[in-house]
Amino acid sequence: MISSAVAYLRPSLSDRLASLIQYCLWGCLIYYLYQSFHGRKAIPSFSNPYYTTITSEIGALRATLDRSLRHMDAMDTGILFLTGVAVLYWLMRIGESIVDVVVNAKWARLLPYVPVVREIVAKKTQEAEDDIRKSLLKCRTTRTTELPEAGWDADLILDRVGQWSELEKREWREGKASGAVYSGQDDLMDLIGEVYKRFSLSNPLHPDIFPFTRQMEAEVVSMVADLFNGDEQTCGCVTSGGTESIMMAMRAYREWGRAERGIITPQIIVPATAHPAFDKAAAYFKMRITKIPVNMPSGTIDLSRLIGAITPNTVAIVASCPSWPHGTLDPVQHIASIARTRRIPCHVDACLGSFVVACMESSGFDMPAFDFRVPGVTSLSCDTHKFGFAPKGTSVLLYRSPELRAYQYFTTVDWMGGMYASHSVAGSRPGGLIAATWAAMMYTGKQGYVAATKKVVNFTRELAAGIDKMPDLEVIGHGDTCVVAFRSTNPNLPTLPIGEAMGDRGWKLNLLQKPDAVHLAVTLPVANGGSRRFLDDLAEAVEQVKSDPKAYAKGTAAIYGSAKTVPKMLVESLVKKWLDVYYTA
Known part of the structure; x- marks a missing residue:
């Protein structure tokens, strides 16, 4: 109900006001021209004093214009007229945009204060919060909200975490989870656990105390640089994940823009499909972000619009791979x-493609150059905790030269505690993760990564080809690396409920928007299950949604559906509610 009401109110009011202003202005212009050409009074007389005053003022303005234009020939008058019309047109377009922004923003703020709407919003928000709680807290067992008086016995702790660990493994062991766990090999997990234990106390902030942690970090960076065809100048650092890698790169380019070009308001240009970490970087570092639309269903960026978006303040252009x-x-x-x-x-x-895109050519697949072999590429981010099979919490950010990397650093030399420097956001970092990442890479080796790439890419392409053969679906993009995204081509078959129907079959897929689509990030556990079971489940899900679309317009699909018509402020409030519920013990 609220979605329908807001969908009507929100565009209608702004459109009506903008149209009214537009029609009034055009009407005044046409009426003035008509009266001028026929030598009549511009405004009819009214007895009301306000109208008389307005009439006299407009008459005086008209007389002034007549005196000013009297000495102009026909050509000059025509040019002036056309220029005036063009200016008026652009003013109306700008006015319409301002009205739309202001009215929509005001309505978004005022709607919750309307009694009837407030009740509906409260009811719907509560229903959404209940769904979020049901989803996030479904496995909650014994709660601990206070520190125990006496420490627990080690066996009790291991028993508790052992139960939780086994329950969590069920969520991805069957190979039906999009992304999340990229390897899951027992022998590798055992090795990672053992290595982490031995370096659990190490901290690379103190290389004098933990010199081998420092060495392993430097070797991880060098090995990743080699995978992406860097040279002796290529350098980088280890971060906590793809988001931090992206944010640190954007911070480096902000500082580069200030130092090299005196740019005060830096701009970054990204495809509309770029990861939201770029939005976060723009928000954190006060940068302007310009998003370039992509063509559908190919998903390719519009290069002409990218060129048109470049300004003297542009400090970075982004490509995803x-x-x-x-x-x-x-x-x-x-x-x-x-x-x-x-x-x-x-x-x-x-970050997502990581070692898969790095090993595509070695695995026998065609892959256009995208790394440091390409002139103009100045930095690259790669998540070692994805297809590098390292534990969660590690990524590598590479630069073409040390001079660029230096703009990422933070230093202060006048602190009373001494000189301080760090290469990223964190000061202290878990050396155990660095050691475990080094171990995972050394254990897997090039041959292991090539074998994994073949399995993942072949599965992805089989899946994309199978979906393309389905009469009601189409693949977005090409599905040729490690992601398959698809949407409905049947107007009577909504896309997002298909994802919910797949969820009933145990699949944990991602729902997309603008346009609606369903996404599967292929991992080794997913690829090991074979493509046939996904395609069979998908065919059944499509038929079920066809027969009763409303039955699957629930959960995330319902939230995304409402987000199309509800003001952005309310949607953001709901998303923040999810974050609040996350920290419910």
Whole structure:
């Protein structure tokens, strides 16, 4: 109900006001011209004094214009008229945009204070919160909200976490979870656990105390740089994940823009499909972000619009390899060439593709160059905790040169505690994660990563080909690396409920928006299950949604559906509620 009401109120009021202003202005212009050409009074007389005053003022203005235009010939008058019409048109367009923004913002703020709407909003919000609680707290067992008076016995702790660990493994062991766990090999997990235990107290903030942790971190960076065809100048650092890698790269380019070009209000240009970590970087570091639309269903960026978006304040242009939503490979060579021509840094986000895209050519697949072989690529991010099979919490950010990396650093030399420097957000960092990442890479080796790449890519392509053969579905992008995204082509078959129907079959897929789509990030556990079971389940899910679409318009699908019509402020409030519920003990 609220979605329908807001969907009506929100665009209608702004459109009606903008149209009214537009019609009034055009009407005044036409009426004035008509009266001028026929030598009549511009405004009819009224007895009301307010109208008389307005009439006299407009008459005086008209007389002034007549005196000013009297000495102009027909050509000059025509040019002036056309210029006035053009200016008036653009003023109306700007006014319409302002009205739309202001009215929508005001309505979004005022709606919760309307008694009837407030009750509906409260009811719907509570229902959504109940659904969130049901989803997030479904496995909650014994609660501990206070520190125990006496410490627990080690066996009791191990028994408790052992139960929880086994329950969690059920969520991904069957190979039906999109992303999340990328390897899951028991022998590798055992090794990672043992290595982490031995370095659990190490902290690379103190390389004098933990010199081998420092060495392992440097070797991880060097090995990843080699995978992405870096040279002796290529350098980088280990971060806590893809988000931090992206944020640190954008911070480096902000500082580069200030130091090298005196840019005060830096701008970054990204495809509309770029990871939200770029939005977070823009918000944290006060940068302007410009998003370039992508073509559908190919998911490819519009390069002409990218070129048009470049300004003197542009400090970075971004390409994804592949993009998270649809798995599309952005044309890195073209984007890097555009950036290089204008002497602008170009960042490649390979966080998701990581070792898979790095090993595509070695695995026998065609793969356009996207790494440091491409002139113009100045930095690249890669998540070692994805297809590098390292434990969660590690990523590598690479730069073409140490000079660029230096802009990422933070230093202070006048602190009373001494000189301080760090390469990323964190000061102290878990050396155990660095050691475990080093161990995972050394254990898997190039042959292991090539074998994993073949399995993941072959599965992804089989899946994409199978979905393309289904009469009511189409693949977005190409589905040729490690992501398959699809949507309905049947107007009577909504896309998002298909994801909910797959959820009833144990699949944990991601729902997308703008446009609606369903996404599967392929991992080794998923690929090991074979593509046939996914395609069979998908065919059944499509038929079920066809027969009763409303039955599956629930959960996340319902939230995304409402988000299309409800003001953004209310949607953001609901998303923050999810974050609040997350911390319910």
